[in-house]
Amino acid sequence: MAQKGILVVISGPAGSGKGTVNAHLLQTGDFAFSVSATTRAPRPGEIEGVNYHFITKEDFLRRIADGDMLEYTEYCGNYYGTPRREAEAVLESGKNLILEIEVDGASQVKRKFPDAVLIMLLPPSYAVQEQRLRGRGTETEDKVLARLAQAKEELNYLPRYDYVVYNEDGGALRCAEEIMEILRAEQHCVYRHPDAIENYFKS
Amino acid sequence: MAQKGILVVISGPAGSGKGTVNAHLLQTGDFAFSVSATTRAPRPGEIEGVNYHFITKEDFLRRIADGDMLEYTEYCGNYYGTPRREAEAVLESGKNLILEIEVDGASQVKRKFPDAVLIMLLPPSYAVQEQRLRGRGTETEDKVLARLAQAKEELNYLPRYDYVVYNEDGGALRCAEEIMEILRAEQHCVYRHPDAIENYFKS
16 A cells, blocks of 8 residues: 655754754655745755755745745745645655744644644753753853743644654654654554545455 | 553454454553443353443443443343443553444444544455455355445444554554554644643643
8 A cells, every 4th residue: 555655744942852853764764855945045056956946036925825835934034935746746755754844834734734743842841951952051041041932932832733752861763763653653544544445345 | 751541442344353463462561451341140250340340230221321331232132331430440550441342332432532542453455354254164155245244334434433454464463563553652642641831841
């Protein structure tokens, strides 16, 4: 049974270890990237269709209106987004697709693509999160406080997510395994097998 | 995080290998039984609270009325059912509980206990199922045809189930592993962590 891949949205506040977990996931070979679209100009060496799809602002806005952007955001006057067609091409190939995006983008994706699986990665507790952010020693106190405040906001979105995974200290590999398990389980969801009854009697 | 166990309903038509899969699951040690209630008289050697809770018909009917039976069925003039309190005691202990019941009982459970996970175990196809039933060589042609007809009926209930697991030839152990994976994934469901935000800031 060749099955479509799953669109996985992974969000997590600063200190959740999201980057390391995603690196482990990508190493499994079960994932592919989609190329994002942007309205910013290519930097030297960036290649169209590899780093980004470089498109005009008019084109970007039309795609939003057409519902062809699964999610998008504006940053420093430029738009960045995930074209639906790009994502669907990956999923049709049977590979999963990870989108590492913020809570607002995650909600956008779920509305436009209800089969997406939304996973929130969390430190085991606020106390541990604070410890991790301060432990880096690379950020000013103001910045640490700003990130902690943002994390509190982000946590309010948890009820919109499907799954929560806790990243204990040094547990990034375990988190990646738990996420792979979640995706294998999701492949068994009845709603992902709309032709199950028909196929049962056909084959 | 001590988490409650999961109530798992496993259904499957004749030839799905349900019995073998469940035996593998029970061997993992992650499951406990609940003791069913019945109105039939104890047979010699049967012990109250071990084999069954032997109760009167009046008591049984009152429990149905009180919503204290997760599911029940009548067979040869006697009632058999799963008391809600029995099931909840198992789940509170952190163990999962398997109920191996028919499609109608499964729907009853889901209505009364929405957190239950309904899994349908299926042979890979109708052709394989037919082969398996005939291959046993122990049943009359009439009985084989009756079972196949019943399986067709049962399959209509598939959309009420959460997950479908296919049992390929000799794949019972793999099915058990897939079911364990589904249960581990379910433990990450956000709705199973209603106090997640509160706990995050408390600890």
